[in-house]
Structures are given as structure tokens and as C-alpha cells.
Amino acid sequence: MLPLPNLQYNEQPLADTGKGNQLFPVFIKLNQLRTLVIGAGYVGFEKLNAIVNNSQLAAITVIAENIAPEVEQLKHKYPHLKLEQKSFETDDLDDIDIVFVATNNATLNEKIRTAAHARSLLVNVADQPDLCDFYLGSIVKKGDLKIAISTNGKSPTMAKRLKEILNEGLPAELDTSLQQLNVLRQSLNGDFAQKVKKLNQVTASLVSPKKSFVETNIQWLIWLSTVLFIASVGLTLWNTEPAFQSFLIHIDPLFYWFLGAGFVFAMVDGAIGMSYGVTSASFSLAMGLPPASASMAIHISEVLSNGIAGWMHYRMGNVNWKLFKLLIIPAVVGAIIGAYLLSSLEHYSQYTKPLVAIYTLILGAVILMKAFNIKRKRNGQKIKRIGILGFFGGFIDAAFGGGWGSIVLSSLIAGGRHPLFSLGTVKISRFFIATLSSLTFFTMLGGRYWEAVLGLIIGSALAAPIAARVSNKISAKTIMVAVGIIVMVVSLRSVVLFILKLI
Known part of the structure; x- marks a missing residue:
């Protein structure tokens, strides 16, 4: 038996040397x-x-x-x-x-x-x-x-x-992964070198997993949607060139109102992660825009921001592709139908406007509930009917100017889906919804209310680089309470004005 080495111990008491x-x-x-x-x-x-x-x-x-x-x-x-x-x-x-x-x-x-x-x-x-x-x-x-x-x-x-926090953040499926790794461990035979070689062969597919068609071609889908969108805008400008040139020469003061509003709404969205659509819709209606034109302006301004956000989530691996495939087609169909119906009713905006106002009034109440952490009880089960949720969320978002995040993201998280992967999936889905609903609005309405469209686009773009820094200095709850109250007051004003006209 080999003798033990002569170990030298520090004689200083542990209480004097130990940290943490x-x-x-x-x-x-x-x-x-x-x-x-x-x-x-x-x-x-x-x-x-x-x-x-x-x-x-x-x-x-x-x-x-x-x-x-x-x-x-x-x-x-x-x-x-x-x-x-x-x-x-x-x-x-x-x-x-x-x-x-x-x-x-x-x-x-x-x-x-x-x-x-x-x-x-x-x-x-x-x-x-x-x-x-x-x-x-x-x-x-x-x-x-x-x-x-x-x-x-x-x-x-x-x-x-x-x-x-860990109980909520760690999925129950971790135990399945653990059991499968144990089966793999038990199946390895031979000496240590052979086990390592076999393990490398088995886990190689985990490092370079086989991607689905959507995962492999997502960047081309984004580029195709972007090209179609730009082509549609260019065609619209070509057909309405005199009107657009007149807009550039004689800028309506309304442009500056929407420029400031787009900046503020994007800052709020950066601070609390929601409410851009509902605040923009409430403001647009209050400024006299018909619901269809308001929704068109909102969705166009969201194309770029959601494309960037979706791409970043894709690069960081925060997209659940199985959930994306279940969500995207029904959502796009719902958005196109919602945009088409709202555009078809543009001449009846005096009747659709109060409906949108009632919807934004409800969303304002939802924002207040989130601010004060008022939640419905969760049943612990994941939501099953993703396609129906996507169709309903896409339709409501296009037809009423916003609500995709409020409806779909909150439903997925409340139904037990992982918050981070739900957010990434909803963001990248939102890019396609905003793009295709905008194309539908352009096809139906042509170029209208450029002062609102460009104001929201430029305002939100200017806010994007500084939204994160400012959001760290302001209480999210304070912002949510303020937004909820403002949205409800503005929406209630539109409803009251409509009732007074009827009287």
C-alpha cells in the first residue's frame, strides 16, 4: 500500500478565511x-x-x-x-x-x-x-x-x-430528458474511450439538428415578405405620385402629432412590452382617422420593428418552431380577412369607429389589470387550440388596430407556455401578420393618410434605440397604470361622442 503524501494544512481558523x-x-x-x-x-x-x-x-x-x-x-x-x-x-x-x-x-x-x-x-x-x-x-x-x-x-x-421562480421557469419535460440520458448512459459499453466516441456520435445530431423547412428558409420568407411589401408601397406611390409629392411639399401638421405619438407609444411599448397597438389605435381614432386607415398606419409602422425583433429572437434561438407552424397560417388568414372586412367598411367608419373604441376600452382595462397583477386562475394545462387562437388574434389585430400581443401572448403564457419562447414566436409571427395585413390595406385603400403613416414609422424608429435605457429608469407599473387610464378615457370619449350624435 502506498504511503499517503504529507499534506500541509493552513492552521488559520476557517471562520477567518472562509467567504460566502x-x-x-x-x-x-x-x-x-x-x-x-x-x-x-x-x-x-x-x-x-x-x-x-x-x-x-x-x-x-x-x-x-x-x-x-x-x-x-x-x-x-x-x-x-x-x-x-x-x-x-x-x-x-x-x-x-x-x-x-x-x-x-x-x-x-x-x-x-x-x-x-x-x-x-x-x-x-x-x-x-x-x-x-x-x-x-x-x-x-x-x-x-x-x-x-x-x-x-x-x-x-x-x-x-x-x-x-425555478418551479415556474423549468419545464416538467426536463425529467423526460433526464430519463432518456440515463437510458443512453446505460446503453454505452466498452472502456472509457469507446464510451466517449459513442457518446459523440449520438449527440452529434443535437449540435446540428435537422431543421424543418420553415426553420431553414425563415430568412428567405422574411426577405420575400419585405420585397412584396416594398413593391406594394412603391406601386401605390407610383399611382398616387402627385398626391404624395404634394404631401412632401405641404406637410400637414397632423404629421408632427403622429411623429410625437409614435415616439411616445414606442417608448411605452419598450418599457412594458405591450400596448403600442392599443395606444396608437386610440390616438388615431381621437385624431379623426377612420378605423381602417388607423389600422393600416399602425401595421405599416410595426413591420420594421417586428421584423428586427423577430430576427433577433430567431438568432437567439427563442422561437418554438412547432408552435410557430401551428400559429402562423391561421393568424395570417385571420389578419387578411380582418383587414379586408375593415377596409370594405371604410365608408361606414362612423359605425365601426365606436366598435373599435369599445375594444380599446376593454384592452385599457386589461392593461390596468396587468399593472395591479390581477390574474385569472391558471389550470396548469397548456392551451391546445393554437390555430383558433392564432386566427382570432390575427383577425382582431387587423380589424381593430391592435391586440395581437395582448390576446395571443398572454393566452399562451397563461396556458402554461414558456414566456421566453412564447414571446419569440409571437414576435416573429407578428412580422408576417403586420406585413400581409398592410398589403391588404394598401390593395383596398391605396395611399391615404401619409401624415399618420410616416409619423408613426419615423417616431417609433427614433424611439427604438433609447426605449430600453429610459424604461430602466421608469416604473413599469406606473407606465401601465397611466397608459390604461389614458386609453380608457380616450376610448370612452369616442363612445360618448357617438352616442351623443345618435341622440
Whole structure:
């Protein structure tokens, strides 16, 4: 047997050299140990819950003078749980491997800790970190995947909050991935070099996965849509050249109003990630634009911004292509139909205008609800009818000037879809919806209200580079409350004016 090397240790105390959390993380097989819990009140019930939720087969003895009804109910669910209603005695530590103390008697806690250490037992004492040999961390569990969070006893509230974030952010499908990796691991034979070679062959497809037609040609689809859009605008300008030249020479003051509005609305959208469509629609109606022309101006101004945003999400891998394929065709069809119907009713704008105002009034209320975190209960199940959602969202967005994000993105997230991938998919889908609905508006209406169109385009473009910086300095909740109130007031004004005309 080879002699051990002469190890040199730093004789300086650990307390003087250690920085940060000095706890050593371990995962204990409580199912193979004999566990003692002393105390069966509310805190004892919490300790028991933490133990049995992670180690259902653990042999646990509970000793307490008073046993809460909740602890009694656990006995029926976990037969390995043994309850003894009596006072603690040092002999209770015999044949025990690990101890949890949950009493409100500090003297008794100290006595239990001393007796347990005399038997070389590890002890956890509730709400007394100085008496603990180990802490119970907040646990995130996805099947066989388990993550423990420790704040070194400094802030249990922060640990619980981090647990909530991870539980929501980590998909349940991680356990499936873990099981498949385990099967792969068990199937590898041979020495270490052979296993590595085989593993490289198997995982090569993960590095360079086979892409679908949409994934492979997305950039060409974006370019094709852009070319069609520019060609349509150019054709419209050619047919209305005198009118467009007149607009450039004699710029209507309305242009400056929309320039400022586009800048402000884009800043708001950059701060809270929504409301560009609804604010622009409310403003356009208040400025006297017919609903179809207002929707056309909004969608044209959104083509460039959503194209850039969608491309960035594509480059960062934030697009769920399966979701995109289910969403895009129904959404585009719905948007084209909505744009066509709204354009066909342009001569009846005095009747469609109040309908759009009522819609924006509702969206204003939705923004206020989001600001104050008023949410509907989630059922935990992913939304299934993606095509219907896409068609409805595209139709409403084109017919009423906005709402794609408010309807589709919020529905996907509320239905259990991952927020980041939902956002990336909705953004890149929005580019095609804005482009094709704009083409429909151009075909039906021709070039109208250039002052509104160019004002929104230039204003939103000027706001884009600085929106992120400004948004960091302003409370998102404050902006959402202000936007919600303004949208509701402006929309309500349009509805009231329509009613007064009828009277």
C-alpha cells in the first residue's frame, strides 16, 4: 500500500478565511435512515411535510406532548410515520440516525442538541440556526431532477421566492430528458474511450439538428415578405405620385402629432412590452382617422420593428418552431380577412369607429389589470387550440388596430407556455401578420393618410434605440397604470361622442 503524501494544512481558523456560504451541499438518503422529529405543532408539520415530500419511504418517529390534527392526517398517508404523544427523553435518541427539532422551548432544544451530539447525531433545530448542524433548503423538484437552494440561514423568504421562480421557469419535460440520458448512459459499453466516441456520435445530431423547412428558409420568407411589401408601397406611390409629392411639399401638421405619438407609444411599448397597438389605435381614432386607415398606419409602422425583433429572437434561438407552424397560417388568414372586412367598411367608419373604441376600452382595462397583477386562475394545462387562437388574434389585430400581443401572448403564457419562447414566436409571427395585413390595406385603400403613416414609422424608429435605457429608469407599473387610464378615457370619449350624435 502506498504511503499517503504529507499534506500541509493552513492552521488559520476557517471562520477567518472562509467567504460566502460555507455549507457543504449533500443529498441524504433518508429512506435508508432512522429519523426522529421532536415537536408536532405547525413548525413540526412543516418539517414533516418537507421530509415526506422528498423521501416518502422514510422511517420517521414523531415525539410530542401535543400532536396537531394535520400531523395525525399524515399518518394515514405515510404508514412509515410513527407518532408518540409524550415528553422527550434522552433514551428516545437510541437507534436514531438524524434528528429534527421543532419545539418552541429554547431550553429543551439546547438539551436535545447536547444529548444528540453525545451520540454523534446530526441535528436541525427550527428557527435557531446556531444550534443547527445542517439546514433544510428550498427544494425544486422535476421528477428525478432536484435542486436545493440555501441562503445560509440568512433569508428563508428569498429561498422560497427563488424556488417559485425555478418551479415556474423549468419545464416538467426536463425529467423526460433526464430519463432518456440515463437510458443512453446505460446503453454505452466498452472502456472509457469507446464510451466517449459513442457518446459523440449520438449527440452529434443535437449540435446540428435537422431543421424543418420553415426553420431553414425563415430568412428567405422574411426577405420575400419585405420585397412584396416594398413593391406594394412603391406601386401605390407610383399611382398616387402627385398626391404624395404634394404631401412632401405641404406637410400637414397632423404629421408632427403622429411623429410625437409614435415616439411616445414606442417608448411605452419598450418599457412594458405591450400596448403600442392599443395606444396608437386610440390616438388615431381621437385624431379623426377612420378605423381602417388607423389600422393600416399602425401595421405599416410595426413591420420594421417586428421584423428586427423577430430576427433577433430567431438568432437567439427563442422561437418554438412547432408552435410557430401551428400559429402562423391561421393568424395570417385571420389578419387578411380582418383587414379586408375593415377596409370594405371604410365608408361606414362612423359605425365601426365606436366598435373599435369599445375594444380599446376593454384592452385599457386589461392593461390596468396587468399593472395591479390581477390574474385569472391558471389550470396548469397548456392551451391546445393554437390555430383558433392564432386566427382570432390575427383577425382582431387587423380589424381593430391592435391586440395581437395582448390576446395571443398572454393566452399562451397563461396556458402554461414558456414566456421566453412564447414571446419569440409571437414576435416573429407578428412580422408576417403586420406585413400581409398592410398589403391588404394598401390593395383596398391605396395611399391615404401619409401624415399618420410616416409619423408613426419615423417616431417609433427614433424611439427604438433609447426605449430600453429610459424604461430602466421608469416604473413599469406606473407606465401601465397611466397608459390604461389614458386609453380608457380616450376610448370612452369616442363612445360618448357617438352616442351623443345618435341622440
